[in-house]
Structure formats: structure tokens, C-alpha cells
Amino acid sequence: MKGMTIIVKNVTALLSGLVFLYGCYIVLHGHLTPGGGFAGGIIIAGSFILLVIANGIHYFRLNKEKEESSLFEGAGIFCFLLLAAGGLLLAVPVFFKNLLPVGTPGELFSAGIIPIYNIFIGVEVAAALLSIFLAFVIFKTED
Amino acid sequence: MITYLLCFILFLVGLYGVLTRKNLIKIIIGLSVMEYSLYLFLTLIGYIEGGAAPIIDPSKPASLVVDPLPQAFVLTAIVIGLATTALLLAIAIRLYKKYKTFDIDKINTLKG
Amino acid sequence: MDSLIPLFIIIPLGIAFLIPLTWRLIPGICRFLPSTGMLALVVIAFFLLFYVGEGVVTYKVGGWEPMDNIPIGIHLVADGLSMMMLIIVNIIGMMAGLFSIPYINKYTGENYYYSLFSLMVAGMNGVVMTGDLFNLFVFLEVSVIASYALVAFGTSKYELEASFKYQVLGGIASLFILFSLAMTYWYTGTLNIADVAQVIRSGSEGSTALFIQLFMVAGFGLKAAMIPFHAWLPDAHSSAPSPISAMLSGVLIKAIGVYAILRLFFTMFNITIEISYVITTIGVLSMVVGVLLAIGQWDMKRLLAYHSISQMGYVMTAAGIAMIIIAKGGETRVAALALAGGLFHMFNHAAFKSLLFLNAGAVEYSTGTRNLKELGGMADLMPITSITSMGASMSISGIPPFNGFFSKLIIIIAAVQGRFYLIALLAVIVSIITLASFMKVQRYVFLDKTRTQKLEDAREVPFLMCLPMIIMAILCLAMSLMLIPGIRDTFLLNAVNTLLSVIS
Numbered sequence: 151m152k153g154m155t156i157i158v159k160n161v162t163a164l165l166s167g168l169v170f171l172y173g174c175y176i177v178l179h180g181h182l183t184p185g186g187g188f189a190g191g192i193i194i195a196g197s198f199i200l201l202v203i204a205n206g207i208h209y210f211r212l213n214k215e216k217e218e219s220s221l222f223e224g225a226g227i228f229c230f231l232l233l234a235a236g237g238l239l240l241a242v243p244v245f246f247k248n249l250l251p252v253g254t255p256g257e258l259f260s261a262g263i264i265p266i267y268n269i270f271i272g273v274e275v276a277a278a279l280l281s282i283f284l285a286f287v288i289f290k291t292e293d
Numbered sequence: 294m295i296t297y298l299l300c301f302i303l304f305l306v307g308l309y310g311v312l313t314r315k316n317l318i319k320i321i322i323g324l325s326v327m328e329y330s331l332y333l334f335l336t337l338i339g340y341i342e343g344g345a346a347p348i349i350d351p352s353k354p355a356s357l358v359v360d361p362l363p364q365a366f367v368l369t370a371i372v373i374g375l376a377t378t379a380l381l382l383a384i385a386i387r388l389y390k391k392y393k394t395f396d397i398d399k400i401n402t403l404k405g
Numbered sequence: 406m407d408s409l410i411p412l413f414i415i416i417p418l419g420i421a422f423l424i425p426l427t428w429r430l431i432p433g434i435c436r437f438l439p440s441t442g443m444l445a446l447v448v449i450a451f452f453l454l455f456y457v458g459e460g461v462v463t464y465k466v467g468g469w470e471p472m473d474n475i476p477i478g479i480h481l482v483a484d485g486l487s488m489m490m491l492i493i494v495n496i497i498g499m500m501a502g503l504f505s506i507p508y509i510n511k512y513t514g515e516n517y518y519y520s521l522f523s524l525m526v527a528g529m530n531g532v533v534m535t536g537d538l539f540n541l542f543v544f545l546e547v548s549v550i551a552s553y554a555l556v557a558f559g560t561s562k563y564e565l566e567a568s569f570k571y572q573v574l575g576g577i578a579s580l581f582i583l584f585s586l587a588m589t590y591w592y593t594g595t596l597n598i599a600d601v602a603q604v605i606r607s608g609s610e611g612s613t614a615l616f617i618q619l620f621m622v623a624g625f626g627l628k629a630a631m632i633p634f635h636a637w638l639p640d641a642h643s644s645a646p647s648p649i650s651a652m653l654s655g656v657l658i659k660a661i662g663v664y665a666i667l668r669l670f671f672t673m674f675n676i677t678i679e680i681s682y683v684i685t686t687i688g689v690l691s692m693v694v695g696v697l698l699a700i701g702q703w704d705m706k707r708l709l710a711y712h713s714i715s716q717m718g719y720v721m722t723a724a725g726i727a728m729i730i731i732a733k734g735g736e737t738r739v740a741a742l743a744l745a746g747g748l749f750h751m752f753n754h755a756a757f758k759s760l761l762f763l764n765a766g767a768v769e770y771s772t773g774t775r776n777l778k779e780l781g782g783m784a785d786l787m788p789i790t791s792i793t794s795m796g797a798s799m800s801i802s803g804i805p806p807f808n809g810f811f812s813k814l815i816i817i818i819a820a821v822q823g824r825f826y827l828i829a830l831l832a833v834i835v836s837i838i839t840l841a842s843f844m845k846v847q848r849y850v851f852l853d854k855t856r857t858q859k860l861e862d863a864r865e866v867p868f869l870m871c872l873p874m875i876i877m878a879i880l881c882l883a884m885s886l887m888l889i890p891g892i893r894d895t896f897l898l899n900a901v902n903t904l905l906s907v908i909s
Contacts, residue, residue: 366590
């Protein structure tokens with residue numbers, strides 16, 4: 151599919167960075183405001199998908215993108231599992247234990263290990279959704 | 294009471310879509326509408342009259358808060374529904390490549 | 406010791422996420438990783454079974470202790486029944502994993518296969534071990550979505566169509582399960598299984614519990630392929646790759662279907678007379694209709710899939726008989742006998758049905774066809790496959806000394822002692838028709854000498870495919886030893902007592 155008109159291309163180039171930043175904000179403040187890993191990850195994926203849709207599929211080397219994003223997805227979820235199991239080995243032997251110090255509710259650096267979980271989940275969900283989208287697009291162009 | 298009835302009507306709309314439509318994509322959309330009606334029902338269960346949103350804000354302590362557990366349940370169920378829909382769409386695309394049509398009357402080869 | 410319990414979820418999940426990352430570097434080792442992981446889990450499961458014994462060990466995830474006796478975390482429960490199911494799931498998983506190493510070599514995208522396979526086993530481990538309703542739903546969905554993708558793995562026309570039907574019906578079943586969980590939360594205000602049991606038993610009787618139970622029968626009954634809900638099973642189990650058919654028919658319909666119904670109905674709800682009639686009716690219908698539909702089949706795996714419906718009907722009938730006896734206030738001794746027979750049949754069926762599917766897969770690997778009319782006389786070309794298939798066929802038909810005979814005998818004795826003469830007669834008739842059906846399979850595939858010309862150069866399958874078949878055939882013989890009183894107490898009676906412990 152060809153890309154869209156030049157107005158759309160320029161505006162998307164400006165806007166997709168802002169959408170990415172908004173997604174990162176939602177991921178990082180997951181323990182204070184609604185959102186967290188899933189919703190933030192989907193918004194981050196949305197910013198990449200916006201670029202692909204606006205610029206057309208011949209603009210990028212899609213196979214390389216797909217392999218990179220699959221790698222991010224696998225690495226993200228594996229680090230999440232390592233963190234969760236880390237509580238099993240290091241501290242009191244309990245799965246998923248909250249290791250880091252819990253501060254006062256309402257601050258950014260509080261709630262122990264939950265923001266780090268949110269970051270990994272955000273990376274993993276964004277990469278997974280981007281992989282799904284790229285798989286559909288690549289499959290369509292293989293006609 | 295009327296909201297639960299509306300959830301049930303949405304479920305019936307989705308069920309009508311799954312049962313009577315011949316296009317693969319319309320069956321997938323019907324299944325998604327059924328799932329959304331169930332998420333709505335689940336969130337409505339936790340509603341308490343006059344309750345505030347379940348977010349801790351030290352400056353404005355709220356006395357009555359709606360139940361946050363069904364909301365967490367619904368978030369997980371939405372992600373599961375996303376995975377199911379993505380897998381259904383991938384299979385629908387491959388079916389289109391094999392049969393060159395989305396019509397389920399022509400894809401009906403396994404019998405007996 | 407308690408910290409060994411989450412390993413059943415961590416190890417398969419870790420393997421599933423590790424394989425796509427490291428496939429390019431070490432493909433040879435990655436192929437053996439799922440089987441090795443499951444071997445480790447079988448050892449841990451045996452160890453925990455002897456350690457837990459009669460009691461119950463709960464593991465609180467995240468260390469969240471109950472406040473004011475209200476549980477606020479997710480509990481993982483290890484008792485006799487869940488440890489026994491874990492042993493079965495992981496043994497069959499290990500065998501199917503070994504079998505699939507040469508089998509999947511013919512497909513592309515192997516790394517996704519092993520990753521999805523590990524995910525499916527991780528989901529089943531989670532379902533069997535959980536003590537929380539929300540956790541049950543999440544792990545149920547994990548394993549079922551992995552199985553949707555695995556059924557469509559070869560991407561031929563038949564597999565895609567079968568997977569689509571399976572997905573739509575399975576999706577609706579998951580919606581029914583989610584609805585029943587939502588109603589349970591609304592009715593009791595908690596999601597922990599032990600806590601729900603306390604609230605329902607101390608509360609007033611109402612028709613809400615019956616409403617919830619009916620939706621659970623619909624949802625879990627579709628996952629277990631009971632008779633009004635069986636339409637997806639013949640297509641999905643016959644079109645999938647053979648090790649996946651063995652896993653689906655051998656453990657998936659048990660772990661997320663029959664096990665979930667038994668655990669939730671016996672532990673959480675009061676057993677009333679209406680629901681026990683529903684379960685017995687569904688069980689008897691599955692038994693009879695499954696085997697009647699199976700006789701006329703000429704496709705080997707489709708025939709085996711219909712027999713799965715029939716054998717699962719045996720287990721549900723036994724559970725239904727136990728529930729009727731308990732609801733009417735009869736002797737719990739007969740109910741315990743019926744339940745022991747049902748659980749024993751569930752464990753046996755995992756062994757011999759997966760062996761039968763692996764045999765069908767070996768025949769398909771060597772000859773490329775599944776049609777009974779084209780095959781013939783495989784006994785001299787493929788000796789190991791034909792000997793193990795004969796053993797499994799005798800086992801499913803109920804011929805001593807194989808394990809199927811003993812479990813069917815216990816169910817029939819329990820039915821007669823509880824004065825359900827019609828059910829006992831139907832069980833015997835269904836067993837005879839099963840014998841006839843499998844004699845047909847044996848004659849057409851292995852013993853008859855007429856076959857088409859192009860099958861002359863079929864050879865025996867590679868060693869990695871023979872080894873699981875031999876081990877499972879030995880297991881079929883060895884499981885009939887489970888009735889010796891010493892072994893019976895550890896394996897079978899602990900499982901029965903955990904289900905009946907809330908009653909007597």
C-alpha cells in the first residue's frame with residue numbers, strides 16, 4: 151500500500167514522538183494513575199504503527215523491523231519472569247515478592263518493585279502488538 | 294437494574310452476529326461484541342452508590358470507593374480478548390489465502 | 406520445601422520465553438528443553454506427592470498473608486489430587502515433547518512450536534494447582550490460546566478450518582466461564598476457592614448457586630467435550646499434528662474440563678440433587694453417543710477423537726453417580742468407590758489415549774495417510790508401533806491385565822452397588838462396542854495384508870519416536886498395579902479424599 155499525502159506524512163513525523171512520550175508517561179505512573187503496563191504499552195505501539203501507516207510499507211525494511219521487535223518482545227517478558235522469580239531466590243523465598251523499599255503512597259518513587267514490572271510489561275506489550283501488526287502487513291505483501 | 298438488562302441485550306446482539314452471519318470477519322466482530330458486554334457487566338458489579346474512583350490521593354481522602362477488584366479482572370480479560378482476536382484474525386487471513394473467499398459455506402470441508 | 410511449588414509455573418514459562426531468544430544459537434539443545442524441563446517437574450511432583458500426603462499445603466504468592474481471616478492474595482494449593490494431576494500432565498507432556506522432535510522437523514517455524522508447547526503445559530500446571538478463581542481463568546486462557554495456535558500449526562486447509570471452529574466455540578465457552586466467575590464474585594464477595602466454599606456453606610440456600618453451576622457446566626463442559634458441546638472435537642483433534650492431538654486429547658480436556666468441574670463442584674458448592682442429575686445425564690449421553698458416532702469412521706484420528714468423548718463420559722458418569730449418592734444422603738463408601746473409579750479412569754485414559762494418538766502419528770509419519778481403507782498390514786513393516794497399538798487397544802477396550810479393565814470394573818461395581826442398574830448395563834454395552842471398534846482399527850491398519858502399492862516402502866519410525874511409545878505402553882501395564890493397597894493409598898485415595906473431605 152502506498153503512503154498517504156505529504157501533509158499527513160509531515161504531521162505524523164511530528165506527532166508520533168509526542169504519542170510515544172505520552173505512552174511512556176502512562177507506563178511510568180502506573181502505580182499512581184490508571185493505566186500501567188498494558189495501556190501504556192499499547193499507546194507506545196500505536197506511535198510506531200502510526201508511522202508505518204502514514205509512510206507506506208515500502209518506506210521501511212519491514213523484515214528487519216519485525217525481527218527486532220520480536221527480539222524486544224521475548225527479552226521483555228523474559229526479564230519480567232526473571233524479576234518475579236528473583237524474589238524466590240534472593241529474599242524470603244516467595245514468588246513475586248515486593249523487594250525494593252515501599253515509600254509513601256502518592257510519590258513517584260514508591261510501591262517497591264511495581265514500577266519496574268510496569269516498564270518491562272510496557273516494553274513487552276508494545277513489541278508484541280508491533281509484531282502482530284507487522285506480521286499482518288508482511289503477510290499481505292507476500293502475494 | 295436497567296444497566297444489567299442492557300448488558301444482556303448487547304450480549305444477544307453479539308450472539309446474533311455469530312449465529313447468522315456468513316462472513317468470517319463478521320463472526321469475529323460478533324464474538325468481540327459478546328466479550329465487551331461481559332466486561333461491562335463485570336465492571337458494573339463493583340459499583341457502589343456515591344463511590345469515588347479507587348485511586349489513592351493523599352490530599353483528597355475519599356470515604357466511599359468503588360470496588361477495584363472487578364476492574365483489575367476486566368483489564369486482564371481485555372488483554373486475553375486481544376490475544377484471542379489477534380489469533381482469530383491471523384487464521385482468517387490464512388483462510389482467505391487458501392480459499393480466496395471469506396464465506397463459511399465454501400470453507401465447510403471437514404465432515405462426518 | 407514450600408518454595409518448590411511455584412516452580413511448576415516458572416520452569417515451563419521460562420523455557421517458553423527462552424526458546425525464541427536462543428533458537429538461532431543452539432537449536433539442538435532448544436529442541437530437548439521442554440522435555441528436560443518436564444522431566445525435572447515430574448521428579449519434583451513425585452517428591453511433593455510423598456511430602457504432602459494427606460494434608461494440604463497452600464503457598465501464598467507474593468507473601469500476602471490473610472488479614473482478619475480474609476485471604477487477599479493468590480494461593481497455590483498442593484494436595485493429593487493436584488499433585489496426581491501434575492504428575493500425569495508432565496509425564497504425558499514429556500512423552501509428547503520427545504515424540505515431536507523428529508515429527509516437527511518436517512514443518513517450518515519449529516521454535517514457535519516448542520515455545521507454544523511449553524506455554525500450554527505451563528497453563529495446565531497453573532490450572533491444576535491454583536486455589537483462586539481469577540488465577541484459574543487466566544491460566545485456562547493461556548493454555549487454551551496456545552492450543553488454538555498449535556492446532557493450526559501446519560497451516561493446511563483442514564487445520565485452519567478446524568482451528569477456526571475450535572476458537573469460536575472455545576471463545577464462547579470462556580465467556581460462559583467468565584460470567585459464572587462474575588456471578589460467584591457478586592454472590593459471595595470473594596474469589597478464593599476455600600473462602601467461597603465457606604461463604605456458600607454458611608449462607609442460605611438459593612437458586613443463585615444452581616444458576617452459577619449451570620453456566621459452569623456449559624463453559625467447562627465445552628472445554629471437556631461433553632455431548633451437547635462436542636462439535637469442535639473431531640475436527641480439532643484429527644487435523645492437528647499428532648503430538649498435539651495426544652496432548653489435547655490426553656491431558657487438555659482433562660485438566661481444564663473434567664478436573665475443573667470436579668474441583669469446583671465438590672469443593673465450593675453444596676451438592677444438590679438437580680445438578681447431580683444434570684451431570685449424570687451429560688455423562689451417560691457422552692458415553693453412548695460418542696461410541697455410536699465412532700464406529701462408522703474411516704479416518705484413524707477422527708475415530709480416536711470420538712472415543713475420547715466416550716471415555717470422558719465414563720468419568721463424568723462416575724462423578725455424577727457419586728454426586729447423586731451424596732445428595733440423597735446414601736453411604737459415602739459407595740460414593741468414594743465411584744469417584745475413585747472415575748479418577749482412576751481419567752489417569753488411565755491419559756496414558757492409553759495419548760499412546761493411541763502417537764501410534765496414529767507414527768503411521769502417518771511413515772505412510773502419509775490416515776485412511777483406514779488405504780492402510781493395511783503394517784505389523785511386519787512397523788513392529789514397535791503395532792505392538793504398542795495392540796496394547797493400547799486392549800487397554801481402552803477393558804481387557805485384563807491392562808489398566809482400562811480395572812478402572813471400568815470399579816465404575817461398574819460402584820454403579821451396581823448404588824442401584825444404578827441401567828447405567829451399569831450401558832457402561833458394559835459401550836465397552837463392548839469400543840472393543841468392536843478397536844478390533845476394526847487393528848485389522849485394517851496392522852493385520853490385514855491388502856494395502857495399496859505405494860505403502861510398500863514404509864519403515865519403522867526413528868528411535869526418538871519409538872521411545873515414548875514403549876515407555877507409555879509399559880505405563881499402561883504398570884498403572885494397573887495402582888490397585889495394590891500400599892500404592893493405592895498414596896496415589897488414588899489421597900486424591901479421592903481431598904474431593905470428599907468437605908462432606909464427611
